[in-house]
Each structure stands twice: as structure tokens, then as C-alpha cells.
Amino acid sequence: MTAHPNIVIIIADDLRADALENPLVRAPHLTALRKDGVTFTQNYAANPVCAPSRMANFTGLYPQVNGHRSLYQLLRPHEENLFKILKENGYETVMAGKNDLMTTPSLRASFRRRLAGPQSVQIKLMRQRLRPLKLRKKLKMLALAFRLFVVERKPLSGLFGDERLQEFADMLPAAHSPYSRGHHLHHSFYFGKAEPASPAAQMEPLIFESAARWLASVPRQPFCLYIAATLPHTPYQVEEPYFSMYERAAIADPIPARLDDKPHFMRELYSRYDLAQLTPEDLRELRATYYGMVTKLDEQVGRIVAALKAQGLYDDALILFLSDHGDYVGDYGLVEKWPTGFQDDLLRAPLIVKYPADAHAGQRVDGFTQSLDLFPTVLEQAGIQTPYTHFGLSLTSVMEGFTERDAVYAVGGYDPREPQAFEAGIQSDDDPLMGHYFEKLKLQQDDPTTVARAAMLRTREWKLIIRSAGKEELYDLKNDPQELYNRIDDPALPEVRNDLRERLLHWYLRASDNPHWEHERSI
Template identity: 35%
Template sequence: MAKRPHIIIFNPDEMRSSALAHLGNPAAVTPNLDAFAASEAVSFRNAYCQNPVCVPSRCSFFTGLYPHVHGHRTMSHLLRPGETTLLKELKDAGYYVWMNDRNDLTAGQVPGWTESHADEIYYGGQEKQGPGPENPEPRGEPGGKNYYSHYEGKLKLDERGVNYNGDDEVVDAAIACIRDLPEEQPLCMFLGLTYPHAPYRVEEPYFSAIDRAKLPPRIRAADCTGKAKILSEIRKYAGMNDYTDADWDELRAVYQGMCMKIDAQFGRLMAALKEAGIYDDCAIFFFSDHGDFAGDYDLPEKCQNSFEDCLTRVPFLIKPPKGAVVDPGISDSLTELVDFYATAMEFAGVAPSHTHFGRSLRPVLADRGAKVRNYAFCEGGRQPGETHCDEYHLEGGGVASTVTPYWPKQRAQSDDEAHAKGIMICGARYKYISRTLGDDELYDLREDPGETTNRIQDPALTDVLTQMRLEMLKWLQATDDVVPFDHDARFTPEMLWARVRGMVPPEKTDEVKQMIADGINFPMLMHYCRELAGQKKP
């Protein structure tokens, strides 16, 4: 049997695709990822997540299933027993699975369930964390422009001149695992990091390393028409109307600084793999679960049923293991995060234990011009009355506290129309969003990459709209359910015996009951018992 590659998954949280220098951001400082893409990996320019918040996205890319298949579209419905993940499947196939305790994947209330997905879980908080922001009250008073901005700014340094955070601890723990890796056993390592998730805060040298003058133009709400109601509702409650362009640039720069720190941590992990002599034997995946507004549309953070590229298009880089053909660089091939599942399982040589909708990206790794998809999909939102589906810590339909920085979003999501279910379909040029309530959206990404002008009513795009609606319907039909690989019995043993007992001679009773207990299928049982009945003496 050929040696199986190590599977390394580096998963920052809330990192948008445009945060990388090699994907066109002149202010980004991401030298490790840029070099990785230039010489060893394929970086997918058009990779889309399947839900713009954490839990649904992770439940999707670890299973190869879309959020709607099993209803994983909220922050409080995680994978439960009876479902599986890539981590568990690799563990059952003989991989040594290491992960940190950033869950957002498996139901924590089920004893032993999360633990069944890994051989080792690193639980954080074992090391002293760095000090807080230089501004001791970064939010200011209620009603102030920063109160709901998630902006905290520059972090202080400790006596060693660093600000050691939970991500640093996870990376150090992963490096320790690599150094002590058991020989001959393949490793699957999952690092679920926190940065660059809000709040926006970072220390030196990252804080000052971002040149504010090089930040790309920001997409302003005033330049948009026909956008989703959820965006204006969040802006209304956030109270950030006094934010100036300079304020937004500071927030954006800190976000980029957080991405720069992620890049540095990725570089440290890659160096450890090389030092351990296993780098060439690794299939390495770098991707985020979703993006971040980071000032676009005059908003911070994210939203669960809005589908702008800043939220749905994510960095996705893959380095195959030694021996696999690779054409390093940037690929424009459209892909989805469900394709991570298919690709990692293929590299591992493990057959999936369930139906999935991912497509292996190995053809694109070998030829960046190859194409595996015509469309990418993303989904989110809720039905009217589903208050238990309000995203982000608002469980059981409770009323959000105005103290939490997430209150504007939670308050906006209490509006049925604003938080209506939506599905995005994105092709090479056009993006269409269907909503159960409120207006649909249609954008020409070639003419309007910022998605500022909703052209859903434009008669010139009627044919485009009709085609995209048809493609969405076909996708829903193809993915609306899955049939388990294992089969259920139609009858209990008692039912089977009742159906054949009149055909079975007394001396064959024990034999037939044993056949039933062993799981013989109904047609074979009936055939055998009819033969027995034919052999009965008159």
C-alpha cells in the first residue's frame, strides 16, 4: 500500500479572499501565502463558502454537504450522532487526527461525540495570553460611533515585546505535535484559528505594517441601489453614521494586520513541517470559513443572509503531496468549499461513507485552467417565525441585549423580511440571489464587481435571470436530500417469522429463525421457505 499523505488544514476565521496580496490587494502583507501560491500551491481566486457564518460553513465543508441538506443553517444546530465528518472518517481509516478546541462543528452537549472525531484535542487557555488594547475603553459610551463597530485598535505588548494570543498557542501546540509525530502513522491536523474574526485588534508590528494609503477603494453604501434590507437594518441599529473614511481605513487596516499575523503563523507551521522532514509528504489546505465586511457597505463584521463577495469569496490554497502533479499559481476556476472535502478524501485514499456534493480539485491542481464547476452556491437566513434560527448567540428566541456588540445584527434579524432565507448562485459573470421575502438581487460582476447596482428589474438581463433561476432549481433538485449508504430492514424478526412460519417444517424451525437473526433479506428468505414447503410430505 502506498504511503498516505499527511492532511494539514489551516483554517482562519472570517478572512476574505481580497485580504491576500497575490489576489490583488496592494495593502495586504501576506508574504508566506504569496510565496506558497507562487511556487508550490494553487490559489483559487473564485472560491466560495456555502454559508457566510461559522457553524453552517464548517458543517458543510467537513461533510461535502450543503447547509440545506440536513438543516445546518444556524449557529446552534451542529453535527449530531448519525452524521460524520472528514475528521472522523480519516480517524476511522487509521489517521492520527489532531485538532484544537475551536469546535463550531459537532454538538457539544453529546458526551464523547466531539472526542470521537479526533485522537487528540488541544484545549487552549493553557498559556498566558497577551494584554488588551491600548485604549482601555475602545467601545466608548453607548450611542457613540464605536460602540457597535467591533473596533479595538492597537493591542499592548507584554514584557517580552509580544502579544501572545490563542492562535499563537494553537500554532505552538500543533508544532509540538509535529515534532512528536508517531512514525508510519499519517497525520490529519486541523487548526481552527480565531483571527481575523472581530473584534478588530492587533499588536505591533502588524498594526503599523499596513500602509493606509494603499488600501483599495471601499464600497460605500451611498453608492449602492437595491441592496438587501438586512444591510440597511444593521446600519440603522449600529449607529455608525459618524464614521469617517479615516475611521473606516483604520478599521480596515487593523483587519489587514490581523490577516498579516495569520500569514506569519502559517509560515511558522510550514517551517515546522519542513524541519520535521514531512513537508513534501503533506497535502496542505489553507482556507477560511467565510469573509468579513471590513468596512464595505459601511458595515463591520458579517451577516448570515447577505452574499456579497466580501462575505462569500474566501482564500483557498492547496498544495498537493509529493508525486501529485501541480501547476502552481492562481486559478480562476470556480470552486466551492465542499470541494475541500472531496479533494482531501481523495488524497487520503479514503472512500466517503456518505453521499456528498464536493468535486475533487486535483484536475485544477494539475492544470490551473481546468474547470470543475459552472456555478457556486451559498445560502442563509430563516423562515418567518423561526426566531430560534437567529444567528449569533441568540438562542431559544430570546431578546438580544443591547450591551453585546452583536446587538445591531441580532435586532435586524428579528425582522422576518430582513432575515429571510436566501440562496446565491454565482457564475463567471453574473450573481443572482433569490429570497423568500423581499426583493431578489442580480449583479453583473464584470461591469459591477462591487455589487453596487441591483439589476433584478433590468429587462436587458431577463434571459440571464431566467437561466440562473433554472440552474438554481436544478441544483436544489439534485441536492435536496441524500440516501444513506446502509439499508434499513422493512420487517422486525417477529414479522418475518410470522410471514414464513406456515411454510417451515418443525425440524427446520431453529435453522430458519437463525437465518432471520443473521439478517437474511426478505426475498431470499421467502424463496428458501417456499422450497421447504414444497419438500413437505403430504
């Protein structure tokens, strides 16, 4: 086994752990990876939203430590992260896929090369649609693009109120609901069957194809290849054969929408999205489509494994597969996710680690882990000392029984004094890029208490969620694993509440900040 193994990290987007545990779901390549690696069955994200969760994973720091609790405050160049550390220690660091992690200067500091990503698909599609236009029209549009995006430095998103961009908007695929206002599926995030030439169909293959091609180019070693997938993120949409792959009648019913004693945001989402109109058949349709997206992702993972094997790199590689968090997919009558939703649906995330030389192959670890444990684990395997204190535990030590967690934690949400953290910027549900998020963002602006800061503690027996505003939650997980009955006001449980509150307070004291490593003075 080499002292500095090649590393491949694949992170799925919104993949629930139980999707891979469902015998109905076809994921042969990830099943094979589990046989060659270690499956951590009780792994939890530190935040239920993409960017904060990813930043925690690749720094070993909980989201509150450096204020990375929103989609907007990404990792900056002065902040350390796993890829930057690997690069500084001689690794060829390469990224494919979506960012949702760091600023552009930080990307440059962390990766030697970037492969295909979501923007590549959009550019490819625009080129295809420009091709049949007459030369004069092409030149006019290219000149407009140069003025807008280079001279005026305008971002692509949020520009569709500018009439000059209408021609570009017409070239882009619609990302608002295909169902008209008033249709019961309008706010369900369900887009249905994708056309083969659409971005929904092309995005993932393009990303993974670029990574497979790079592996085939005999890259400089040691390398770390980071692939940030886009599946199975909403909207619920996939092309054939995946769309029709799962028999709708075979899909189990979701967790029911019992919302009387739940936080305000759950009832608001249920109401604003008109989700009460969704029938059991609709919910099974959503989940069958989601499972099709999972199978499509699994096939892309298989392409990377095949590329590694073709170059003789698989056996000695360290391969990690995980997800940033999960998705409701109809549970509790809800869809997508929420910044302060702490159900296991959203926080329990798959984690598979294939060690070099297939060490520990086929093992299953049922002890608690957190996705941010990835940070020290990778550095340990790469023979690199972590350059600062952090909150991750070595997964190898957990697997071998030397360390363990007796609970897992997560945080989310924003404070009213933090307007910079709230999600905003979409003016209409007809916005060509992000229209399907309009109601979600509008709710945060209309009622900031729905995303008030919150924290969660989960043990084997109990889950406590405290909020700076709104209904708190307490669940007896042994008797109520689906988190249906909120016991926060149960007069029989004062000792349980007080004990868990004290534990959560002590954790917050320990994990509220992290002094940097350097000494700026001598005393």
C-alpha cells in the same frame, strides 16, 4: 509519495480572498505556500457564516441538506465528517483552535486529541489573575466555579446576569466595545490596538504553538492536523507591530454604501450600527487593522510550515489553507458579516492546496470551486473511498480539467417557524463576552425578515439571489463586478432572470437532501 500522506488543514476565520491578493498585504509564508502548491482563485463558500460554512466544507454537503444553516445546529455523532472518516481509517486526527463545527460527542468521535483552543487562553488568564489572590479567596472562587460549572452545569456564555459570577466576569477581558454608547465607533467592531498580554494578542500564538509543539513530538503517522484559527475575525483588533504595520493613507477606499436598491438588512445594519458616521479615515483604520491581523495569521502559518520542515514532514505532506468566508471590512459601508449576505466579499474565500512531493507546484486555477470540494479531495489523496454521496468535486480533477463547475451556489438564513436557528442570548451590549454582537442579534429578533432564507447562484456573468422575504438581487458581474447596481427589476432582463431562477431551482432539487448510504431492508 506515500499512499497515506500526512495532512494539515488550516482554516482562517473571516479571511477575504482579496486580502491575500492585495500587494499591500504582507503574507510571505502564504506566498511561499502558493509557490509550492495550487491556488484556486475562484473559490466560494457555501454560506457566509462560520459554522454552516465549515460543516459544508468537512461533509461535502450544502448547508440545507441536513439543516445545518445556523450557528447552533452542529454536526452530531451519527453524521459523518472528514475527520471521523480519517480516524476510522487509521489516521491520527488532532485538532487545535476553535470548534464552530461539531458537538462535543462528535468531537470525541472525530479526533483522538485536542490541543489548545480559545478556552485555553481564558483559563490561562484566569489562572494568572487568581495567582496573586490570598489562599482563602482562591478556594472560595474555585468552590463557586465547581458548583456553577460542574454541579449546576451552567455554560460560561450568557451567565453574566448572575451576580455570583461577577467576580469571574471581572477577571475576563471585556469583549464589548471599548467606545461608549454614542461614540461613532461604538458599533463598528473596531477595538483598536491590543495589549500584548490580552487574549486578542495571545489567542493565535497559543493555538499555533500547541500545534507546532505537537508536530515536534514526533507524532504517530499518518496524521491529520486540523488548525482552526481565530484570525482575522472581528473585533478588528491587533497588537504591535501589526497594528501600525500598514500606512492608513495607502489603504484603498472601500466599495461605497450605495444601498437604495439593496436588501432591507443592509440598510438596517447601516442604520443601527450608526455606520453613516464613519469617515473615510475610520474605514481605512478598520481595514489597516484587519490587514495587520492577516499578517499576524500568516506568521503563525509560517510556524507550522517550519515545524513540518524541522521534522522532515513538509515535502510529502498534503497541506490545505482556506477560510470559512470573508468580511465586509467597510465595503458597502458595512462591517462584519450577515447570514444572508452573498457579496463576493463574504463568499469568495482563499484556497491553497500543497500536494505531496510538491506536485503541481505553482499552478493557478481560475475555474470555479467551492470550499466543500475539500472533502472529496482530501479523501482521494488519503486513498479512502468517500462513504456516501455528496456534492463536492475533486480539486485535483478540476485542476487537471476533467471536471468543472459552471456556477457556484450558497444558502443562508432562517424561517420564522425555526426559532431554534435564530441567533440570540445576549442581553446587553455590555455583556463581557459577546456585547459587540448585541445589535446584530437584536435586529434578527426585531425583524426576522432580515434573515429570511435565501439562496444564491453565481456564474461568470451574473449573480442571482432569491429570498423568501425581502428584496431579491441580480447583478451584471461583467459590467458591475462590485455588485453596486441591483438589476432585479430591470425590464430589459426577463430572460436572464428566468434562466437563472430555473437553474437555481434545478440545483435546489438536486441538492435539497442526500439519502444515507445504508439499505435498512431488502426488496
